[in-house]
Amino acid sequence: MAKLLETENLGIAFGGLRALSDVTLEIGRGEIVGLIGPNGAGKTTVFNLLTDVYMPTEGTITLEGKSIVGKKTYQITRAGIARTFQNIRLFKDISVIDNVKIAMEGDMHYSALAGILRLPSYWREEKAADLRARELLRVVDLEDFADAKAKNLPYGQQRKLEIARALATQPKVLLLDEPAAGMNPTETQELAEMIEKIRKKFDVAILLIEHDMSFVMEICEKLYVLDYGMVIAQGKPEDVRKDPKVIAAYLGGNEDE
């Protein structure tokens, strides 16, 4: 598969604390890749580097062959990397559909005056955005809640709304930070199906952080295992799970699984 997003020898130190070193990842077009590892291994830090919330202290990040290090966060989003958050960060007091439409800002061009005076460009763009937002809500089964405030959705659906909002930026790569956290087994199963559907429908590559191993093993084609800020194993899920280093990292050296 063609390479879409790559990092090479990526590292970051916060003062004297080295959070990540030598992280080299490759994500191909339309691939579903898992990033796993014990708590504090640096998984979310990888996401923060990919979206330039932090500047890497060394290494490179390229999207479709172009370096994206040092770009502004919103430019990276517009270039095609979107994400969700470990601790849900929806715009809580804004309606479900407007949460999605906010993420379409980058594609809308009418002026403020056209907005106040309701000129044709306003109606045209708002209508298109509305249709697209509803379509996205349908994908994550939230169309019936379009006008509810985001904070009034149950937890599992807030996670789905975060995915719809991220998709609204028309990403090439979607970063999901613990999408199944706090979900029960049925919801997790639905989520796995939804992610598969999203990948096909939007032709998007997905990099996800997750602790639910059966979920990861089911949907990921490739895994990277982080521990203490370094990649300790990578490859197909079935190979990674047998890797003694991975088992040691997860179980603290105790190898009976």
Add this chain to the structure above:
Amino acid sequence: MNVLSQIINGLHIGSIYALVALGYSMVYGIIKLINFAHGEIIMVGAYAVYVMLVLVGTPLWIAVLVSLLFCACMGMLIERVAYRRLRNKNAPRISLLITAIGVSIFLQNLAQTIFSSSGKSFPNVMPQGSIRLGDAEISALTLITLATAAVLMIGLQLLVSKTKMGKAMRAVSEDAGAAKLMGINTNVTITWTFAIGSALASIAALLYSSAYPLVTPYMGSTLGLKAFIAAVLGGIGSVPGAMLGGFLLGIAETLAKGYISSVVADAIVFGILILVLLIRPAGLLGRNVKEKV
């Protein structure tokens, strides 16, 4: 004067407070800064109209347009020069506040240097005459003020609730970090907020100067302070709150002046503020946001 006239007068001054309060509230909502330089934008707007009308001699609509654009640019310039760097460096909020006070003093002194500290009398540009409503007489200026304020407030409400800029503003005010990650250029959104707030202040300046026709370098500080109180009263950060606070403050002030004493009117108004805040610390329409731990 009867009660109805007093209330109408209260609405008149209240709508001016509300227009200025909106600027405080919007900026606070989006970057949590009490922009003390906002009051000075009124003064700048009043001088701009004065210069265009009296010194240059343009028609009123050109003067208003120039003042509006000048104030909007001034607001954006202040944000760009004085605040943005501090924001991007994550400076503590108190540094921004002190900077805002600095900008305010700078603008007052600049105006004093250019126009001297003695007041300029503002030309009478508004139509005269009045209409009767029952026992009350409403001047043309009051009608114009109320109508202008209403149109601007409706426009602002539409902008904030229905357009992409408004949605971006609300998103940035809720969670600037997440907004950036959804592709929103937060700096542009913040610049817009300053421009809109300042443009509203320039219109307030015209309306205020038409009612109290003396332009001085310090006119912005009292009016700005009252408008700030209106914003807090209504719930700072809330657009409808700023409007409500402005009207309430205006009416309370006029009634206190009319029926109790004009000397203690301000004391009464501030007393009301203290009472309201004791009962509703977040203001009338404000929300108490609980920090999660």
